[in-house]
Amino acid sequence: MTASVFIDGAAGTTGLEIAERLASRADFTVLTLPDDRRKDDAARAELLNDADFAILCLPDEAAVAAVGMIRNDRTRVIDASTAHRVADGWTYGFPELVGEAAVREARFVSNPGCYPTGFLALVAPLVRAGLIPADWPYGCHAVSGYSGGGKALIERYEGADDARATAPSFRAYGLAGGHKHLPEMKVHAGLAREPLFSPAVLPTFRGMIVEVALPASAYIGHDADTLRNALSGFYAGSPIVTVRAPDPAMGELLLPATMAPWDGIDLYVFGGARGEQARLIAVLDNLGKGASGAALQNLNVMAGLPADAGLRLDR
Known part of the structure; x- marks a missing residue:
């Protein structure tokens, strides 16, 4: 039935x-x-x-x-x-x-929400494990395909014959703070304060990259490998969330201009060469897992x- x-x-x-x-x-x-x-x-x-x-x-x-x-x-x-x-x-x-x-x-x-999905997938398990603090002033930079803005933004990019020529190639917004996603990012990550969230839109229909950059002082006593291993253990066996080990030759992450529909999410932890930073990055489809x-x-x-x-x- x-x-x-x-x-x-x-x-x-x-x-x-x-x-x-x-x-x-x-x-x-x-x-x-x-x-x-x-x-x-x-x-x-x-x-x-x-x-x-x-x-x-x-x-x-x-x-x-x-x-x-x-x-x-x-x-x-x-x-x-x-x-x-x-x-x-x-x-x-x-x-x-x-x-x-x-x-x-x-x-x-x-x-x-789409952005919170990337942020929470990266941050929440690490806060729960005590590897990064709940009271840190986290920053989150993210870019998304324009479909995340609904009909009005899709019209801005696709509505006229010359839309692709006149629509912005990079659209930063939420500049005054107070984005509607902030409460869920704070609550479901177990944070003491809302993160500083910097969203932007790219001229691609779908796809999203979410990044949380951490100085080493946010994870004293640990390193990028520890953070990555914790995420791998947390999502072990998931058919949807994959923690990727970065290729040593990997110098970039790309968001395709014509991303195919996708319901998974890939997580990365990149460590600085001198151990001075870690970059937590989530790649997903804002219309898929988002x-x-x-x-x-x-x-x-x-x-x-x-x-x-x-x-x-x-x-």
């Missing part, structure tokens, strides 16, 4: 990709609304209550309202918005960090399936 899924907000970038991925799977049945009823609250409420699983791909306020439309104690929810990522009663949907059992048993699961792929992984776990069922993990 297949489980039913309703994607509320299926016309957005994340929702479209989830719907396309589920369409080829026999273990789920996707409940859909005609285009002219997508914003009909009565029709949405009916499917939210009919579905075994509801995946919310909505703005924050709309996601909160959608949860309020569920009148039963049966429908299970995955929320891809920011609204519930640090909310009481919600399980953070990063199975590698919170444990698959927690996600499997949860009724309400909040899908992580959004739609993570939602599908959470859906798999909640439905009692292997976490990597139907995921795109080949590169």
